[in-house]
Every structure is written in structure tokens, then in C-alpha cells.
Amino acid sequence: MNYIVISPYYPENFQQFTIELANKGITVLGIGQEPYEQLGPGLQNALTEYFRVDNLENLDEVKRAVAFLFYKHGPIDRIESHNEYWLEQDAQLREQFNVFGAKPNDLRKTKFKSEMKKLFQKAGVPVVPGQVVKKLSDVDQAVKKIGLPLIAKPDNGVGAAATFKIETAADVEHFKAEWDQETVYFFEKFVTSSEICTFDGLIDSEGNIVFSTTFDYAYTPLDLMLYKMDNSYYVLKEMDPKLRAYGEAIVQAFGMKERFFHIEFFRKDDDYIAIEYNNRPAGGFTIDVYNYAHSIDLYRGYANIVAGEPFPESDMEPLFCLATSRRASSHYAYSEAELLEKYRDNFKVKKDMPAAFAELQGDYLYMLTTPSREQMEEMIADFGKKAECSFIVKSFLTAVNIQ
Numbered sequence: 001m002n003y004i005v006i007s008p009y010y011p012e013n014f015q016q017f018t019i020e021l022a023n024k025g026i027t028v029l030g031i032g033q034e035p036y037e038q039l040g041p042g043l044q045n046a047l048t049e050y051f052r053v054d055n056l057e058n059l060d061e062v063k064r065a066v067a068f069l070f071y072k073h074g075p076i077d078r079i080e081s082h083n084e085y086w087l088e089q090d091a092q093l094r095e096q097f098n099v100f101g102a103k104p105n106d107l108r109k110t111k112f113k114s115e116m117k118k119l120f121q122k123a124g125v126p127v128v129p130g131q132v133v134k135k136l137s138d139v140d141q142a143v144k145k146i147g148l149p150l151i152a153k154p155d156n157g158v159g160a161a162a163t164f165k166i167e168t169a170a171d172v173e174h175f176k177a178e179w180d181q182e183t184v185y186f187f188e189k190f191v192t193s194s195e196i197c198t199f200d201g202l203i204d205s206e207g208n209i210v211f212s213t214t215f216d217y218a219y220t221p222l223d224l225m226l227y228k229m230d231n232s233y234y235v236l237k238e239m240d241p242k243l244r245a246y247g248e249a250i251v252q253a254f255g256m257k258e259r260f261f262h263i264e265f266f267r268k269d270d271d272y273i274a275i276e277y278n279n280r281p282a283g284g285f286t287i288d289v290y291n292y293a294h295s296i297d298l299y300r301g302y303a304n305i306v307a308g309e310p311f312p313e314s315d316m317e318p319l320f321c322l323a324t325s326r327r328a329s330s331h332y333a334y335s336e337a338e339l340l341e342k343y344r345d346n347f348k349v350k351k352d353m354p355a356a357f358a359e360l361q362g363d364y365l366y367m368l369t370t371p372s373r374e375q376m377e378e379m380i381a382d383f384g385k386k387a388e389c390s391f392i393v394k395s396f397l398t399a400v401n402i403q
């Protein structure tokens with residue numbers, strides 16, 4: 001089997017996908033823009049060949065790289081990055097070279113929020129009212145139909161970027177003034193819930209879910225963007241059967257194969273409202289968080305299903321796994337050393353956040369496991385607690401030797 005990895009070097013934690021695929025005896029070929037010397041021995045040993053391009057965003061250049069590897073190594077069986085940024089390019093390359101996996105038309109389901117909503121409804125999962133906004137006259141029409149408050153997001157977009165919360169008539173006029181009238185927007189009713197949870201997992205080549213889990217956000221992505229809060233989320237030990245049923249119905253409706261999925265929901269009262277389907281793993285270091293929570297290795301598990309082998313099950317009971325961040329610029333009530341000593345039996349790893357995520361999510365990420373929800377909530381409070389102003393002033397005076 002010939003497997004092309006797009007951007008094998010970045011993000012760094014995804015390098016393990018390449019290594020585990022090679023460990024299965026798969027011929028792994030890389031295309032990226034970093035010099036070969038930068039890859040390091042782990043990737044260099046795992047890659048049968050690495051084709052460096054000047055610009056990974058230049059589709060024609062990447063196509064030439066794939067064509068060369070095809071000519072040299074024979075038919076290509078897989079092309080994958082697992083990265084949101086390259087999803088469309090991956091799909092275009094698969095279509096061009098007739099490779100198994102999602103093609104551009106398949107991605108419409110997860111690219112456009114309006115298309116997602118249709119499939120959520122087909123799956124019988126609750127959604128909020130929404131409407132596509134393409135021209136200025138659509139704005140007032142959507143506001144009248146949906147009602148305030150509402151959220152306006154690009155119909156084709158990810159995350160909370162370019163998002164407007166519209167609560168008043170003045171907000172409507174502000175949106176009209178800011179909108180370029182070229183980007184198609186999707187307006188939907190604002191959900192008064194601060195609880196966002198997920199149904200995440202991995203699908204095999206037949207479309208069967210071989211692994212699933214769920215995590216809760218301590219704060220919504222929109223709050224993180226607006227208020228620069230410290231990011232915290234945690235994998236749950238058990239999943240609500242209703243959430244599982246909704247998630248499984250959605251996966252079936254979208255019909256993807258041999259892919260990770262990351263589906264977000266609002267939790268409201270005793271029910272859930274579907275937000276969006278992401279055709280990839282959750283971002284950042286979340287795969288590592290899943291691994292610690294479930295005592296598994298998803299990098300190896302993915303390689304197993306690509307190789308046509310069973311997904312390896314864990315014999316261990318799941319744990320809560322907390323991923324909580326801190327900012328270098330913030331002053332906290334407890335030092336890192338104090339916290340790592342207090343939670344020495346729970347602490348797993350500290351990660352430096354890549355610059356691309358640090359502004360939104362924080363500079364450092366800590367992962368901790370516990371069988372107790374109460375202890376997990378204590379961890380969130382301890383890691384996030386800010387120092388009082390008097391303590392900050394005292395620390396400053398001490399630092400400059402002023403009594």
C-alpha cells in the first residue's frame with residue numbers, strides 16, 4: 001500500500017500518524033515544504049520518500065509531486081493530512097488521482113453550515129432555525145424570520161472566526177456595515193446555553209464507528225475568542241446514551257469512511273442541539289487527551305484500520321482527562337510547581353502551544369487524569385485561578401527590592 005501524507009512535519013503531534021503507518025509495513029510517502037533535514041530521525045526513518053515543494057498551497061506543484069511519486073512507486077492508495085487546513089486540497093488530489101476517500105463533492109456536507117443542517121435534520125437530530133444570507137436584503141429577512149438574538153457565521157468557514165453575535169437593531173446595522181457582501185453568511189438562532197459537548201471518534205473503511213468518545217468545553221469557543229479566557233476541556237468517563245444515538249445517526253447520514261470525526265453539540269436541559277460536523281480530529285493535542293482518557297493509542301489504531309486490521313480495544317476503565325491551558329502573560333494564584341506537586345499522581349504531560357493557537361487557547365497546555373469529577377473540577381479551578389491584585393503588587397515590589 002502506498003500512502004501519501006500531506007505535511008508530515010506539521011502539526012508536530014501528527015507526526016506519529018506517519019510513524020505508526022510505517023510500523024504497519026505501509027509505504028509512506030511525504031509531501032511538505034520543510035527541508036528534509038528539519039524532519040528529524042523519526043519521520044526520516046518512517047518515510048520511504050519525501051518530496052519537498054516550495055509552496056504546499058500551490059495545488060499544481062503538489063499535483064506534480066503526487067504524479068512523480070505515482071510514477072516512481074506505483075498507484076497511490078491514500079492521500080491524507082488529517083488537517084483542517086488541507087482538507088480541500090486532499091480531496092482534490094484524491095479526485096485527480098482516483099484515490100480512495102472523500103472527494104470535493106463529499107466535503108460540501110461539512111464545508112457549508114447550511115448543508116450540515118440539512119443532514120442533521122435528516123438524521124433526526126435537533127437543530128436551531130437558520131437561513132443563508134447572500135445579499136443585503138437577506139439580512140433583514142433572516143432577522144425577521146429567525147428573531148433576535150442570533151449568530152452570524154460564514155456559511156463556508158470553521159471555528160469562531162468572522163462571527164457576529166447580533167442581539168439588537170444596532171448590531172444588525174453594524175453587521176451590514178462590516179460585511180463585505182461577498183462572503184455568504186449563515187444566520188441561526190442564538191442558543192442560550194454555555195454548555196458545548198462533542199461526539200468524536202474514528203470510522204473504518206466500511207463506515208463503521210470503531211472508536212467514540214465525548215468531551216465538554218469549560219468555555220465556549222466564542223467566549224475564548226471574545227474574552228481570551230484560559231481554555232479547558234475534558235473527556236468524560238461515560239457518554240449519555242442520547243448523545244451517542246444522535247452522534248451515530250449523524251455519522252451514518254454523512255456517510256464518511258476511514259476518517260476521524262468531531263461533532264459539536266449544545267447541551268440544553270435534557271437534550272442536545274447539533275452545531276457542526278468536522279471531517280477531522282478535534283484540534284490541537286486532543287488526540288493525546290483521548291489516548292490518556294481511554295488508555296489507547298489512536299495513532300496506532302488509525303494505522304490498524306488503514307491496514308485492514310481490527311481497531312485495538314483497551315482493557316482499562318476510562319478516566320476523566322482534563323486539558324487546561326495557561327497564559328504566559330497572566331498572573332495565577334498557584335505556581336506551576338505548586339500545582340504539579342499537588343496533582344503529581346494525575347499529571348500526564350505539559351505541551352507548549354503552537355503560536356497559531358496560543359493567542360486563542362493559551363501558551364501552555366496541561367493534561368491530567370482522574371477517576372473523580374469532583375477532583376477534575378477542582379483542577380480546573382486551581383489551574384485557572386488568578387492572583388489577587390494585592391499579591392501581584394507585592395510580588396512586583398519584592399522583585400525590585402522595594403519594601
